[in-house]
Amino acid sequence: MGEPYRFLDAGGAATFRALAACVVPPQGEAPGAAHDACVALADRSLSERPERDQRLLRIFLRALEWLPLLRYGRRFSRLDLARRTAFLTLLERNRSVGKLRAGVFGLKTYALLGYYGSDLSFAEIGYPGPRLDAPYYQLRRKGEA
Amino acid sequence: MITTLEYDVVIVGSGAGGGTIAARLSPLCESGARIALLEAGPHYTREHFNTRERDMIGLFIDRGAMPSNNYEIAVSAASCVGGSTAVYTGVTFRAPDGLIDGWARDFGLDELSGADIEARFPRLEGEIDAHFPGDEYENANNRLFREGCESLGWPVKQFRVNVARCERCGFCNLGCPYGAKRGTLEVQVPRAVERGVELIPNCRVHTIDDDGVNAVLGDAPEGTMASRHPTGPLRIEAKRIVIAAGTLNSSAILMRSRSRLGDLSPALGRYLTLHPALTSFGRMPEPVRGFDGFPKLHYTDRFSESHHYYIETAFYFPFVTAKSLPGFGSDIRRFMGSYDHLTCALTLVHDEPEHHNRMTIAGPEGRPEIDYRLSQRSRDAIVHAQQSTGRIFFEAGAEEYVSPVSNRFSMTSPADLEPVITVGDLQSGRVVVSSAHPMGGCRMGSDPDTSVTNAWGELHGHPAVVVGDASVFPTSTKVNPYLTVMALAERCAERIAAGL
Numbered sequence: 001m002g003e004p005y006r007f008l009d010a011g012g013a014a015t016f017r018a019l020a021a022c023v024v025p026p027q028g029e030a031p032g033a034a035h036d037a038c039v040a041l042a043d044r045s046l047s048e049r050p051e052r053d054q055r056l057l058r059i060f061l062r063a064l065e066w067l068p069l070l071r072y073g074r075r076f077s078r079l080d081l082a083r084r085t086a087f088l089t090l091l092e093r094n095r096s097v098g099k100l101r102a103g104v105f106g107l108k109t110y111a112l113l114g115y116y117g118s119d120l121s122f123a124e125i126g127y128p129g130p131r132l133d134a135p136y137y138q139l140r141r142k143g144e145a
Numbered sequence: 146m147i148t149t150l151e152y153d154v155v156i157v158g159s160g161a162g163g164g165t166i167a168a169r170l171s172p173l174c175e176s177g178a179r180i181a182l183l184e185a186g187p188h189y190t191r192e193h194f195n196t197r198e199r200d201m202i203g204l205f206i207d208r209g210a211m212p213s214n215n216y217e218i219a220v221s222a223a224s225c226v227g228g229s230t231a232v233y234t235g236v237t238f239r240a241p242d243g244l245i246d247g248w249a250r251d252f253g254l255d256e257l258s259g260a261d262i263e264a265r266f267p268r269l270e271g272e273i274d275a276h277f278p279g280d281e282y283e284n285a286n287n288r289l290f291r292e293g294c295e296s297l298g299w300p301v302k303q304f305r306v307n308v309a310r311c312e313r314c315g316f317c318n319l320g321c322p323y324g325a326k327r328g329t330l331e332v333q334v335p336r337a338v339e340r341g342v343e344l345i346p347n348c349r350v351h352t353i354d355d356d357g358v359n360a361v362l363g364d365a366p367e368g369t370m371a372s373r374h375p376t377g378p379l380r381i382e383a384k385r386i387v388i389a390a391g392t393l394n395s396s397a398i399l400m401r402s403r404s405r406l407g408d409l410s411p412a413l414g415r416y417l418t419l420h421p422a423l424t425s426f427g428r429m430p431e432p433v434r435g436f437d438g439f440p441k442l443h444y445t446d447r448f449s450e451s452h453h454y455y456i457e458t459a460f461y462f463p464f465v466t467a468k469s470l471p472g473f474g475s476d477i478r479r480f481m482g483s484y485d486h487l488t489c490a491l492t493l494v495h496d497e498p499e500h501h502n503r504m505t506i507a508g509p510e511g512r513p514e515i516d517y518r519l520s521q522r523s524r525d526a527i528v529h530a531q532q533s534t535g536r537i538f539f540e541a542g543a544e545e546y547v548s549p550v551s552n553r554f555s556m557t558s559p560a561d562l563e564p565v566i567t568v569g570d571l572q573s574g575r576v577v578v579s580s581a582h583p584m585g586g587c588r589m590g591s592d593p594d595t596s597v598t599n600a601w602g603e604l605h606g607h608p609a610v611v612v613g614d615a616s617v618f619p620t621s622t623k624v625n626p627y628l629t630v631m632a633l634a635e636r637c638a639e640r641i642a643a644g645l
């Protein structure tokens with residue numbers, strides 16, 4: 001069990017994980033944005049957003065969990081991946097409620113941060129990662145020696 | 146307990162404006178002047194920059210960007226010693242011909258002249274090693290952009306950049322780990338400190354009055370320089386107060402100070418311009434490795450006059466790249482799988498100053514907020530620019546083009562561009578336009594009803610208070626603004642020095 005989440009409560013974590021899997025789904029053996037380490041990274045960053053943004057994102061997470069009841073008779077986190085993705089696309093493309101579009105954008109952004117901000121994704125995308133010869137790392141290596 | 150300190154000059158913010166003013170005033174320390182440079186953020190140095198996107202977003206205000214209230218645009222600026230110069234790319238533009246004289250003419254700024262500002266540029270550039278870099282700086286992303294433009298017959302021009310002994314590692318926007326980027330973090334702030342200016346990091350100014358500032362001094366993050374003063378509330382008395390907290394904060398500080406300063410101009414916070422920006426991507430058959438090498442070298446101004454935008458080369462790290470892709474799921478994963486084959490460029494729109502676009506404050510603590518609506522002209526410019534960028538990339542050989550303003554994930558031929566990228570797809574919230582060039586809010590002008598500061602950045606009715614950052618711009622510069630910020634800041638410093 002990793003560290004407890006700072007932003008997500010248990011319900012929010014289930015919704016976020018379900019959304020993250022739609023944003024970057026697992027591929028074969030390779031994990032996606034719903035991987036524990038990615039969710040933990042996203043949670044840490046979400047917890048560092050200004051209070052106002054955190055409040056809005058919490059409200060949106062709750063709305064996202066319950067809104068599909070009206071359409072599919074099930075909560076978001078209980079839908080299959082295809083339906084969840086279709087529902088997110090619907091919200092993202094809706095023409096009348098900008099706040100819903102923004103909520104999807106906000107959570108999608110953190111799911112992407114969790115995956116593409118993490119070393120887990122680097123090999124897959126051909127990215128060499130940080131510069132390990134930078135003074136930051138040299139100093140730490142010296143400190144360890 | 147409130148700690149009270151006393152200085153001759155207190156400068157709020159250590160970015161392009163504040164850092165320049167501190168350096169220019171610092172020789173006065175020799176003759177006994179006491180100058181403090183207050184910075185809300187920590188004093189990170191090159192040894193703190195670990196080139197990891199997920200950690201270095203902590204250098205930015207709100208750990209990333211500040212969204213406008215309608216979620217149409219999100220604005221980035223840094224919060225650390227050096228301000229946004231700690232994370233800028235170092236693209237160095239002189240203000241376009243006629244811009245400053247236009248400001249003087251249109252806003253009654255008789256004491257401001259284009260000739261004076263232009264004369265400052267070569268010297269400022271010399272101080273910060275701004276130069277046209279050699280061919281070795283051109284990585285594949287920049288080369289493909291140039292070739293695409295050339296093949297279309299569009300002008301492609303080079304930027305000056307301000308780097309010295311640059312490793313071309315490409316991490317400019319996460320803080321230069323080698324100290325090669327010559328922003329105020331590396332040049333002006335150390336120079337000012339060496340000559341006796343007192344740098345006080347982690348010191349956030351809340352309000353000001355004609356005699357000083359009220360601030361809170363916070364703890365220094367581990368491993369960063371702490372100030373010698375006790376943490377907690379600070380009252381800092383000074384003869385001259387320079388506000389250089391950047392566009393996102395300078396007008397907010399003044400708004401929070403309304404009850405202390407009395408009536409301030411109704412223009413305070415208004416006429417915000419942002420250079421709305423958006424990245425888009427081409428997927429090439431061969432590896433591009435745009436993350437390797439200096440990210441920004443070329444731009445085209447082909448549509449500057451007719452459609453009000455530039456296209457500049459750019460390349461960003463994996464998360465910021467993915468964030469600009471539309472849709473969900475397998476498309477994103479597939480396209481990001483070609484990250485090392487991507488070309489990338491940035492649309493930069495010349496937005497106009499509009500009365501309703503403004504910085505404002507909210508909540509009991511007077512937190513800054515952005516009220517900004519993209520004008521129809523800017524929306525059209527974004528759409529046209531995203532189509533034009535597609536043309537450049539297809540011309541350069543791209544197999545696929547992705548724009549966030551589109552009704553499908555990607556395009557595979559130039560014929561797709563117009564039907565797929567439309568103004569209707571530029572919906573707030575779904576496409577969040579970005580900005581790294583906030584300007585205005587304390588615009589200069591002679592009329593206190595329509596401007597906040599005079600030609601020297603002095604607050605109308607409060608000559609002891611000077612604004613010395615990008616917020617004094619009456620209009621956008623059209624070009625990347627930091628050099629113009631520095632030139633105007635230098636003028637403020639000269640005026641302050643003459644009056645001390």
Ligand SMILES: Cc1cc2nc3c(=O)[nH]c(=O)nc-3n(C[C@H](O)[C@H](O)[C@H](O)COP(=O)(O)OP(=O)(O)OC[C@H]3O[C@@H](n4cnc5c(N)ncnc54)[C@H](O)[C@@H]3O)c2cc1C
Pocket residue numbers: 157158159160161162163183184185186221222223224225226227228229230232233234235236237238318348349350351389390391392394395398581582583613614615616624625626627628630
């Ligand atoms: C990622 C990025 C890339 C960029 N690239 C370029 C480029 O290549 N070329 C170019 O010309 N421009 C570039 N810019 C823009 C350029 O950096 C800014 O235009 C310029 O730095 C603005 O100067 P300033 O003094 O107004 O504000 P800043 O440089 O942002 O400095 C403001 C400072 O004030 C501090 N502050 C804020 N509030 C308070 C407070 N209450 N109390 C105390 N201190 C406070 C902030 O922490 C900050 O350090 C870039 C910006 C970003 C974010």
